[in-house]
Amino acid sequence: MQISQTMTKVVNYISEAFEELKSNVSWPIWADVQRYTIIVAVFSIVLAVATWGVDELFAKSIAEFFNWLKP
Template sequence: MSKVTTYINDTVEEMRDKVSWPTYAELQRSSVLVLIGSLIFALVVGAMDFVFDSGLTWFYNQF
């Protein structure tokens, strides 16, 4: 049990003292960048899906 307690105490100390946490402004900027990147990725994948669907529908209607 002593090892578990030591592990938890060391973990708490490292998270409090040694981890460099971003400021609120940095966190907001990063969140906005992730949101924009996700939207762009979703639009690209959606466009690819539309093109493939349209192309395959056209191809199968030829027969």
């Protein structure tokens, strides 16, 4: 009996969540979604390349520093 009540609560929660998404959420139009996706992808790539560049710069700097310390 307890499992049945729990499952009923879960199903009710999911159906209410879907109803909330359908009726109360304002969804962007498809063109906006595509534009925002491209913007996020471009900035993600730029940030990844910048992070890689800084990492390479620090790695080379540290390597040069330790080579300088070697007798």
